[in-house]
Amino acid sequence: MRIFGIDPGSERTGYGCVETDGRVARLVLCGAISASPADPFPQRLAHIHRELMALLTGCAPDCVAIESLFHAANVRSALKLGHARGVAVLAAVEAGCPVVEYTPAEVKRAVVGYGRAEKHQVQQMIKLLLGLAKAPSPHDAADALAVAICHLHSMPPMGIRDQGSGAGGPNGDPRSPIPDPRSPTRPRSWRQYRPPTAG
Numbered sequence: 001m002r003i004f005g006i007d008p009g010s011e012r013t014g015y016g017c018v019e020t021d022g023r024v025a026r027l028v029l030c031g032a033i034s035a036s037p038a039d040p041f042p043q044r045l046a047h048i049h050r051e052l053m054a055l056l057t058g059c060a061p062d063c064v065a066i067e068s069l070f071h072a073a074n075v076r077s078a079l080k081l082g083h084a085r086g087v088a089v090l091a092a093v094e095a096g097c098p099v100v101e102y103t104p105a106e107v108k109r110a111v112v113g114y115g116r117a118e119k120h121q122v123q124q125m126i127k128l129l130l131g132l133a134k135a136p137s138p139h140d141a142a143d144a145l146a147v148a149i150c151h152l153h154s155m156p157p158m159g160i161r162d163q164g165s166g167a168g169g170p171n172g173d174p175r176s177p178i179p180d181p182r183s184p185t186r187p188r189s190w191r192q193y194r195p196p197t198a199g
Contacts, residue, residue: 015141
């Protein structure tokens with residue numbers, strides 16, 4: 001299953017796609033769509049829409065997870081962010097993908113274990129969870145991957161993944177290295193995370 005995460009923004013929209021076989025999640029792609037502040041706002045939205053459509057067509061995800069609008073510095077910023085989110089939702093619907101939304105606090109709790117985690121903490125935890133050589137950059141890309149992983153964590157235990165404790169199952173089946181947010185053994189900070197040992 002593939003989940004495509006989007007961190008919307010009027011000047012830079014992060015995107016990230018992860019794929020899982022029910023046990024291990026891996027990075028498919030990530031990055032950010034940059035729109036020049038010098039361009040008229042409608043043109044920036046059109047650029048974001050075009051780029052997202054091309055990415056969604058190429059990735060063919062099973063679901064699109066988008067960070068919802070929770071707060072903004074001011075009303076004008078909130079309106080612009082709302083427009084960017086609308087364009088992202090439109091692109092997902094036009095690509096034939098179901099859309100789910102999560103607040104920034106929900107995403108941080110699911111990935112880092114703390115709803116007010118800093119951006120660098122999210123980046124480092126994404127690096128660990130996906131087994132990357134370095135943290136995703138820019139932070140918009142890491143945020144988008146975090147939204148996608150948040151959705152993986154929110155899926156039913158008997159669905160795409162098991163309980164994700166990182167330990168072996170009752171029949172010796174390996175479980176997902178992605179920690180279950182409901183598990184008491186889940187690391188509460190990216191500094192506490194340790195990848196499961198082989199064998």
